[in-house]
Amino acid sequence: MRILIRMLLAVMILGITTGILLYYLNVRRDASDRELARAEVNRFQQQIYLRAALASPDQQDAPPPVIDPSWFQENLPINPLLGTERPWVEVAAAHDKTRLHPHNLTAGSDEIAAFWYNPANGVVRARVPEGISDSQALALYNEVNDCGLGSLFPTP
Numbered sequence: 001m002r003i004l005i006r007m008l009l010a011v012m013i014l015g016i017t018t019g020i021l022l023y024y025l026n027v028r029r030d031a032s033d034r035e036l037a038r039a040e041v042n043r044f045q046q047q048i049y050l051r052a053a054l055a056s057p058d059q060q061d062a063p064p065p066v067i068d069p070s071w072f073q074e075n076l077p078i079n080p081l082l083g084t085e086r087p088w089v090e091v092a093a094a095h096d097k098t099r100l101h102p103h104n105l106t107a108g109s110d111e112i113a114a115f116w117y118n119p120a121n122g123v124v125r126a127r128v129p130e131g132i133s134d135s136q137a138l139a140l141y142n143e144v145n146d147c148g149l150g151s152l153f154p155t156p
Contacts, residue, residue: 033080037126037144040077044115044124047071052122063122066091079114079126081144087113092120105141105152106130 051064090113097120108130116125128140138152
């Protein structure tokens with residue numbers, strides 16, 4: 001009987017230890033994903049600035065109207081917060097030229113692009129997953145995109 005109790009106790013301790021370890025690994029992975037997403041937004045934005053600076057003299061400092069994947073030499077920016085089975089970047093429509101943020105800050109379906117780019121002002125934003133609470137999604141969006149929106153539903 002004592003052997004059975006000791007075995008059960010050992011299994012319980014092992015289970016608790018494994019659960020704690022998995023929790024901390026998940027927290028570290030989430031933090032790493034947030035850091036990588038933020039770095040990728042910055043890398044994307046730097047490429048926009050570079051292309052604007054390298055533009056012809058008559059278009060100097062104007063953001064490029066389209067994104068050319070070859071700028072990234074087969075190392076496209078990724079958004080680790082979202083799956084890879086989605087469009088890479090959405091270019092804002094002409095009627096959204098004053099927007100600093102996309103209409104959808106979150107990507108609830110695979111049809112919504114991981115990144116949003118507004119060629120009128122050169123702003124790049126990374127979208128965040130939809131399956132979390134609105135406050136968590138807003139905090140994550142603000143962190144990844146280095147901004148301070150007060151609502152998940154921005155106005156133009």
